[in-house]
Amino acid sequence: MSQQIFAYIAHKNGKADDTALELLVAAKKIDSSASVTAIVAGPDAVCSEVAASYKEVWKIGIDAYPNAEVIRRALVKVLPKGAIVLAPHDTFGMDLCPGLSVKLDSAYLADAVGFEGIENGKLKVIRQEYSGMVSTHVLCDISGGAVITVRAGSFKPDEAAGAGGKVLDKTGDAGDLSETTRRFLEIVEAEAGDVDITKSEILVSVGRGIEDKDNLEMISDLAKAVGGDVSCSRPIVDAKWLEKARQVGTSGKTVKPKVYMALGISGSFQHMGGIKGNPFIVAVNKNAKAPIFQFADVGVVADILEFVPELTEKVSEMK
Numbered sequence: 001m002s003q004q005i006f007a008y009i010a011h012k013n014g015k016a017d018d019t020a021l022e023l024l025v026a027a028k029k030i031d032s033s034a035s036v037t038a039i040v041a042g043p044d045a046v047c048s049e050v051a052a053s054y055k056e057v058w059k060i061g062i063d064a065y066p067n068a069e070v071i072r073r074a075l076v077k078v079l080p081k082g083a084i085v086l087a088p089h090d091t092f093g094m095d096l097c098p099g100l101s102v103k104l105d106s107a108y109l110a111d112a113v114g115f116e117g118i119e120n121g122k123l124k125v126i127r128q129e130y131s132g133m134v135s136t137h138v139l140c141d142i143s144g145g146a147v148i149t150v151r152a153g154s155f156k157p158d159e160a161a162g163a164g165g166k167v168l169d170k171t172g173d174a175g176d177l178s179e180t181t182r183r184f185l186e187i188v189e190a191e192a193g194d195v196d197i198t199k200s201e202i203l204v205s206v207g208r209g210i211e212d213k214d215n216l217e218m219i220s221d222l223a224k225a226v227g228g229d230v231s232c233s234r235p236i237v238d239a240k241w242l243e244k245a246r247q248v249g250t251s252g253k254t255v256k257p258k259v260y261m262a263l264g265i266s267g268s269f270q271h272m273g274g275i276k277g278n279p280f281i282v283a284v285n286k287n288a289k290a291p292i293f294q295f296a297d298v299g300v301v302a303d304i305l306e307f308v309p310e311l312t313e314k315v316s317e318m319k
Helices: 019-030 044-051 069-077 091-104 213-226 232-238 304-318
Strands: 007-008 037-041 056-060 084-087 105-113 114-119 122-129 134-141 146-150 168-169 202-206 231-234 258-265 280-285 298-301
Touching: 019 084, 019 114, 019 146, 019 168, 037 044, 037 069, 037 298, 044 091, 044 168, 069 091, 084 091, 091 105, 091 146, 105 134, 105 258, 134 146, 134 231, 146 202, 202 213, 213 258, 213 298, 231 232, 280 304
Parallel strands: 007 037, 007 084, 037 056, 056 168, 084 146, 105 146, 202 231, 202 258, 258 280, 280 298
Antiparallel strands: 114 122, 122 134
C-alpha cells in the first residue's frame, strides 16, 4: 500500500483523548503493515504523550480547538497528496472532515465502526444505520486518498502498545493561519448537578426500557447496592424524569467509569459516544438485537422491570 495513514489526535486540557489509541488500532485494521502518523495541533505535552504509542508524531504548534477552520487550513498544507486521514466522529470531527476532504480532493466517509481491509484499491468499511439496528458494508475508493471519521468506542485500544516515536515540528509548513472568518468565543460547560457522573467509577444507567418515572426507584436501589451512581440516556432527560447532568452521550456527559450498567438502553452511537476508556459493560435489554449487546462484556436478554429487583436482592445478599 503506497498511501500513508494519519490519525488526527483530539485533546483537551493538555491531555490526548481516549480516541488517540482507538485510531491507531483502526488504522492497523485498514493495513496492518502501514506506518501510522499522528497529527497533533496543540502543545508539546500532548505530542510527547502520543509519541508513546505512535512511531511518528507531526506537531502543528497551534491550539485552535474548537476552530475547525484554522486546523483544516493547516492540515491542507501539511498532509501529502493521497493520504488517508482518520479522525474521531464527534462534533469537532464532523465540522473538520467534510471540508478537509474537499480541499484534499479525496473521498469522505463518516462514522465508520469497522474496517475489513483493501481490495482493488477500495477500502471495505462497516457503518451502522437505524440507530445500530442494521450494519452496512461500504466500498470507499481510496486511490486519491480519504478522510474518514471513526466512531468512538468501536475499536478497543491497545494500552500495552509502545512506540517511543519521534516528534517532527510541521508548524512552519502550515503557513500563516492568522486570518480566519470564524472566531471562537467560549465553551459553556453544563451544570454539574447534584452528582458529577464524570467522576463515578460505577454507573447504573437507565433508558426508555424503564417505561415509567415511578420505576426509577428500583434503579436507585440497585445503584446503592453496587455502590454506584444513577445515570441515563437522552429519552429519560427529554421526559424530564432525571436532570440533564445525569445524561450520558454526545449531547450529555462524557464518562469514564470502571463499570457501566446499561439497563433498557438500546445503545445508539449518540449514547455510546459518551462512554470513554474501556469500562466493563453490563447490558440488560429485552430486545436481543439491541446494538448495546455489540459493546457489552456481559449481555442479559430480559425485561429490566423483572430483572433489576432480583439483581438488587442478590447483590444485597452477597454483601
